[in-house]
Amino acid sequence: MVKAIQIGLGHWGFSWSKEVIPKVHAVEMVGYVDTSPDATARVQGELGIDPKLCFTSLDEAAKRTDATLAICTLRTEAHYPVVKRCLELGYNVIVEKPFTTTIAQGKELVALAAQQGKVLMVSQNYRHQPGPIAVAELIANGKFGAMNMVSLDFRRHGPTQGYRYWDMPDPLLADMSIHHFDLMRYVLGDEPVRLSCRTWNPPGSPFHFHPSGVATIEFSRGTMLSYRGSWMNSGPVTPWAGEWVMDAAEGQIRWSSRDHFRDKAGPDVLTLQPIDQSAETVSLSPVKYPDRTGTLNAIAGVVDTGIIPTGFSSGQDNLGSLALVQASIMSASRGGDWVEIEEVLG
Structure with missing residues (x-):
């Protein structure tokens, strides 16, 4: 079982919280992060998430949880700074596409993941x-x-x-x-x-x-x-x-x-x-695990076993698509x- 936090609970992030994460049994959620009180209240009210698992900052969640995986489901322009911080904090990361807005940013995150010895995956769900x-x-x-x-x-x-x-x-x-x-x-x-x-x-x-x-x-x-x-x-x-x-x-x-x-x-x-x-x-x-559940299950497997499956959309691989x-x-x-x-x- 891989312990995870989710960063970004807006429109698409809520879809992950409701429709994707609960279906991937290899992932145990230990934290949810968003600066918006409305977004946090929605996952608590509609999904029954324990308020104790909700945080307003990534650094706070890192101090108070023992997650090893960060699920980044934010707007595109926030991908680079948030993923960078997640890697600096020692998380493995899965992030929505496109994972950066420039090739230079993508290369920097790929290099940082390698330096940290962490897995960086882009959710190419198709x-x-x-x-x-x-x-x-x-x-x-x-x-x-x-x-x-x-x-x-x-x-x-x-x-x-x-x-x-x-x-x-x-x-x-x-x-x-x-x-x-x-x-x-x-x-x-x-x-x-x-x-x-x-x-x-x-x-x-x-x-x-x-x-x-x-x-x-x-x-x-x-x-x-x-x-x-x-x-x-x-x-x-x-x-x-x-x-x-x-x-x-x-x-x-x-x-x-x-x-x-x-x-x-x-x-x-x-x-x-x-x-x-x-x-x-x-x-x-x-x-068995189609679409976004497939990407989340794939990185959970890599984090758990260290084995990279065929077709795994790592950050390095995804530079070609970007x-x-x-x-x-x-x-x-x-x-x-x-x-x-x-x-x-x-």
Whole structure:
């Protein structure tokens, strides 16, 4: 059993407190931290959290609890200072994506975690679903041979979904696409080397910045990936992980994942089609700890055993996904010029 504290009890943090943490039996909560009396009162009133477990500062919680894991569920701009302090205090850390706003900050936290001998994990929850887990294994085992071309489409329509970030810079690339960028690296088992990206804001859009974009991404083993994403698409919505078509030397892999929204839910779907043969839908094994429960259970296991599982989204690993975000924004600002990932990673 890993003892943990949670820092950040706001809107998304409360969701962790209510819907995620109680389902991960390897974690024992010994503290909750937030500077807001309203947020603290909510977890006490609605979730029955003992007031003795609630603190107004991280340092106070560190003095009065024996936790070894910090669950950081704060707004993005607070990730860097809070995670840094957690590591300085000797905690292992799991933090929501994106774990920093700059590559330099990310590198600093990764180095600090290594110096402290602690685990730093980014909660890339889309990895913990039946579809991408199965596809990553198929590709790692050479199903259909060398990967050639990948197409990924993400379609949603913001105004009909209560999307709140109308004033957020880069609402597609910075807020949503990191999930897709991270899945690209995880599923392909490969790293990107360069990309070209264009973004735009459709007529009549309530967004102040660009909610739509296209990118071409080249990976180190030669795979070319075409990415199209939009918060302002009037077509049929895709699952949150998007719709994937992956062409390899000897066949095609098609899949989608996280097909849910509000009162709608559907399973992950995986279809295999060898060249010149019929397509076959593959049955997917359920995941015991899906989505965010999967990320929390994963770091609890690492803290407990010291064993790093396949696909573990460490801070070091996640620098590659953060670099794709930064590179795509940079390319779009340059009118679609190619950007080398190494330029971003420095």
